[in-house]
Amino acid sequence: MKKTLLIALSLGVTVAATSTLATAMDPETDRQQLVDYFQAKNPKIAVDEYVNGAYIYSADKMQQWEAAEEFPPYLDAIDAGEAHYNKDIATYEKCFxxxxxxIRPKYPYFDEKTQQVVTLEGAINSCRTDAGLKAYKWKKGALAQVSAYLAYNARGQKINVKIDTDGARAAYEAGRNIYIKPTGQLNLSCAKCHTYNAGRKARSNLLSPILGHTTHFPVFRAKWQNLGTLHRRYGGCHKNMRAKPFKAQSEEYRNLEFFEAYVSNGLKINGPGYRE
Structure with a gap:
């Protein structure tokens, strides 16, 4: 009980507690305590199963999801992404x-020169604009398709985000703060749903765990009926909190992605994915 309480406190039960603990917490200790928390909460679920999101909490949902994955609706998007990539392959090969x-396993990472987190989608568009090509629109469309193509080719490789500088640690802590800080009219935090209440229902849908959040993006959502990026999903979550979303690829969302990816270190990339 004491250990569980300590872990809960380290994840930020209150804003006051988190602001103090953030300066004292080592990222790897933070990540391991988060893993320990989920293992203590659901000892029958192996850590590597968390790449499957909320479906790990329901045998019926898992069966439905596995059936959908036999002929997944994102296959055309992967083909489209490959076509987009091959159209400008000379440019992409110079970058990647x-x-x-x-390619996909390298992201996100912290760039010491710019002191910013670099995401895969951000790198794709930077590659294009540096070569004089038009940037893709954020959130969906060609950018999500190219990202899906690269994720598909990286399936089975493990997330391995490194934090070995003060700048990277600061970005991690900034992303962590966004995750644990209540916001919006409903005064909710990402942690409220995806840590403390993961596996429970909200509006008849199971809440997914933070572990594995970044492994399967971009995703084809039944609600969207198309493919979307992780930052598109972040924006939707903030709207659900009745909070003003940050812009896709903003520093805030890049830091949040960096934090979430780091705590999923060791889990396998399985994008693109299908979700309800």
């Missing part, structure tokens, strides 16, 4: 190299 399976 010739091995498409090695």
């Amino acid at each position: 190299g010739t091995d498409v399976s090695a």
